Amino acid sequence: MHRVLDRCHRTLFAALSLIGVRGQERLLHWYFDWWHRRPDPWGLAVDEYEQFKYATTLEQLPARHYGRILDVGCSEGAFTHRLAAAYPHADVTGADISERALARARTPVPGPAPRFVRLNIVTAPPADRFDLVFCAELLYYLGRPRQLRRACAHLTAAVAPGGLLVLVHPWPEARRFCAYIEAAADVRRVTEHVERGTGRPFAVSVYEAAATAGRHAAGHRAAGRLARPGRQTGRGA
Template sequence: MHRLLDRAHRALFAALSLIGLRGQGRVLHWYFDWWHRRPDPWGLAVDDYEQFKYATTLRLLPHRPYRRILDVGCSEGAFTHRLAAAFPQAEITGVDISERALARARTPVQGRAAAPRFTRLNILTAPPEERFDLVFCAELLYYLGRPPHLRRACAHLTRAVAPGGLLVLVHPWPESRRFCAYFETVAGLHRVIEHVEPDSFRPFAVTVYERPAAPRPGLPRDVRATADPGRGA
């Protein structure tokens, strides 16, 4: 049943993308504000499937220090706050198109780790202004519709990744391969992990891309070409 619902969902948003970037942006803003008229409309903070997906994503991250982390499409911040608990020394930012979702994400909760920063962004129309060591994009790209809009959003996401940083995509499997194809045509990114959970309630894939670190100043050309920036396992 969920596959049929997913297909209908994709068809709807593919049709919406025909109205152009500005019109699509207004509709998406309205759509997500409407969903967030009540708290946590998809149960992202409590659903067992979502918790399993969050845990799987974090488990697969290469072990390295992350100073600046971005969660794109953060909704009310369920995963963003989990990132704050997992990486208490990092500066963490969540972005979303819905002001209602962001208002709830910013609400202080006793016992939470240091609060992330939350700001409004439509990844379809603008890239983040800063660069990050670790960028997450989960369950978002299928809202963007036609290939030109997907290419634009993927370029904006890629631009947000600092040299040596990682981009993590989490989307339904095997649909995720369609989205990953956009990133695999971008020079300067290469895939380091693809993990598929085919037997879960809703199969999904976690795919990790890395932007190579910038060459170290002063190194000879042949050394620059082979130097390993010390990527963790």
């Protein structure tokens, strides 16, 4: 049943992407504000599967210093606050398209306080660069290749030279998103964990940006050349 619902979900958002970038932005803004009419609509702060996925994601990170961290598609900030607790000396930012979700994310909680900003990753990259960028359960909302190319180019542009980009998406669909990332910039995959031990398999794919200043311009050129990603980039755990 879950797979059937997922398929219907993907079909809906693929259809929405046909109206163009600006129209899609308005609809997604409305859609996620509507979902967030009540707190934590997907149970991200309490669901056992989500908590397991958060812990699994953090386990894949190399042990290093991360001065600036970005969580793209943060919703009400459940994972963003977890990042702030795990890296208390880092400057942690959560970004989302829904203003209603961000208003709840800004509610004070014990511990380090992240900051939260509104962002549509399709229309614009973040204003700054970060040592660690997360994008989880987001890319399948974007539908068409054009939007995916733009979003992935903006994600990779947000990563500081030598920084990490972490994708977390359902498996094996994650393979398709990885192909866009690998075409968007000079990045290399440093690790990938595929979790099959749940009824909803997912992949955590970690990429490292090249430590060169000119990689972003090359990345945007590569993004424009990618029409249909054909490579399978995922591999088993």
